[in-house]
Amino acid sequence: xxxxxxxxxxxxxxxxxxxxxxxxxxxxxxxxxxxxxxxxxxxxxxxxxxxxxxxxxxxxxxxxxxxxxxxxxxxxxxxxxxxxxxxxxxxxxxxxxxxxxxxxxxxxxxxxxxxxxxxxxxxxxxxxxxxxxxxxxxxxxxxxxxxxxxxxxxxxxxxxxxxxxxxxxxxxxxxxxxxxxxxxxxxxxxxxxxxxxxxxxxxxxxxxxxxxxxxxxxxxxxxxxxxxxxxxxxxxxxxxxxxxxxxxxxxxxxxxxxxxxxxxxxx
Amino acid sequence: xxxxxxxxxxxxxxxxxxxxxxxxxxxxxxxxxxxxxxxxxxxxxxxxxxxxxxxxxxxxxxxxxxxxxxxxxxxxxxxxxxxxxxxxxxxxxxxxxxxxxxxxxxxxxxxxxxxxxxxxxxxxxxxxxxxxxxxxxxxxxxxxxxxxxxxxxxxxxxxxxxxxxxxxxxxxxxxxxxxxxxxxxxxxxxxxxxxxxxxxxxxxxxxxxxxxxxxxxxxxxxxxxxxxxxxxxxxxxxxxxxxxxxxx
Numbered sequence: 001x002x003x004x005x006x007x008x009x010x011x012x013x014x015x016x017x018x019x020x021x022x023x024x025x026x027x028x029x030x031x032x033x034x035x036x037x038x039x040x041x042x043x044x045x046x047x048x049x050x051x052x053x054x055x056x057x058x059x060x061x062x063x064x065x066x067x068x069x070x071x072x073x074x075x076x077x078x079x080x081x082x083x084x085x086x087x088x089x090x091x092x093x094x095x096x097x098x099x100x101x102x103x104x105x106x107x108x109x110x111x112x113x114x115x116x117x118x119x120x121x122x123x124x125x126x127x128x129x130x131x132x133x134x135x136x137x138x139x140x141x142x143x144x145x146x147x148x149x150x151x152x153x154x155x156x157x158x159x160x161x162x163x164x165x166x167x168x169x170x171x172x173x174x175x176x177x178x179x180x181x182x183x184x185x186x187x188x189x190x191x192x193x194x195x196x197x198x199x200x201x202x203x204x205x206x207x208x209x210x211x212x213x214x215x216x217x218x219x220x221x222x223x224x225x226x227x228x229x230x231x232x233x234x235x236x237x238x239x240x241x242x243x244x245x246x247x248x249x250x251x252x253x254x255x256x257x258x259x260x261x262x263x264x265x266x267x
Numbered sequence: 268x269x270x271x272x273x274x275x276x277x278x279x280x281x282x283x284x285x286x287x288x289x290x291x292x293x294x295x296x297x298x299x300x301x302x303x304x305x306x307x308x309x310x311x312x313x314x315x316x317x318x319x320x321x322x323x324x325x326x327x328x329x330x331x332x333x334x335x336x337x338x339x340x341x342x343x344x345x346x347x348x349x350x351x352x353x354x355x356x357x358x359x360x361x362x363x364x365x366x367x368x369x370x371x372x373x374x375x376x377x378x379x380x381x382x383x384x385x386x387x388x389x390x391x392x393x394x395x396x397x398x399x400x401x402x403x404x405x406x407x408x409x410x411x412x413x414x415x416x417x418x419x420x421x422x423x424x425x426x427x428x429x430x431x432x433x434x435x436x437x438x439x440x441x442x443x444x445x446x447x448x449x450x451x452x453x454x455x456x457x458x459x460x461x462x463x464x465x466x467x468x469x470x471x472x473x474x475x476x477x478x479x480x481x482x483x484x485x486x487x488x489x490x491x492x493x494x495x496x497x498x499x500x501x502x503x504x505x506x507x508x509x510x511x512x513x514x515x
Contacts, residue, residue, distance in 0.1 A: 155362075
């Protein structure tokens, strides 16, 4: 049968797909894909800090990404720069600072490629625990804030007027974004996490006519991407993260044919 | 709920400024149970702003807002649904509350759009969408309804029917309504109290009083006040000739 590391990778990937499905829907609905990218880029800084202080990597990434998100909110209020410029500024500067810091840490051997693109060989039993417990917590919290978050995604003022506290939901959602990045970085790599969040969701959009369906299809898309991606990664010896995201892309392309069909049916 | 006079929301000398410009200032009004208060005024006179202050959407305000209910239904002036979010009418109906299916059907039937329940929001016409917005706001049987231009995009006959419906709702649900309209003569029959805004409260009172008020005439022109009386007369004889009224 398969090697242990491969089973671990599969279990990890399945856990991540369950979380990226629903979160990815909100990323697409609220137009946050670049925001996700920024948080993911800042994760490199988190990794560096974790190595320097000999600290848990996932926790360190979670804290760093949350701080970057806070800085973004502050900068948005203080400067006249548009949101996308601020995101670019934070994304690339935190990536650059992270890489420079790694340069200084000559005493540690870094697998930069693994960090950027994910590495299935590196998934340990501890990582599985982080992914499944962390993932379960993320989903639990998301379920709790679903109503206000969804209502304010459709219309902020409506949610506010009818007493749903959308600002609180938004703040909690930002923390969940930092958390999913923290737990999935080892599998997918920091450059491709946003892909894992939005490509299965984009596929799901093509197949759904209501939000619940979109979430379910998004999870299914993520699971399929993980299976196809990991098996081909094993078969062709390709890096795991890119293989998973490439598989998601293939599924997305197939979903386009479904749209074409529905349009033809309508005519 | 307040003990005195069934007051649902009370604004006391409220004001709101954005970019150092006052959008409204010194506005006082109150909405009581089973009463309809209408805000009228020209574009940019602060009608929507006043409603948003009452709803607590704007937070850094001058003056005080006292709310005596948390069960509020709101129809915003503008709402755009992003195409990235697939949303059917029935999903939208459940946006802020978990309602039973029959409460949902009842509201959709009242506004005459039950047949659209499974349709996608993006495929509705302006008038249909407006009726869905209204249905959503009333479906949870709110104590206070805030309707910001609820009949925009609805044809003239439908407009009068919807105002009749709003009146019926206020009786049926025994709720207070804060209604915003740019056009007094169509809301005339469906309102108890009119507040005419122009950055501040320019005049207020019963619809007839406001129509006769000189400041109202100055704001909307002599014509408006005459149209109003013509309409009022016609109304005694049912709406058989809506088109004619429109021309006047």
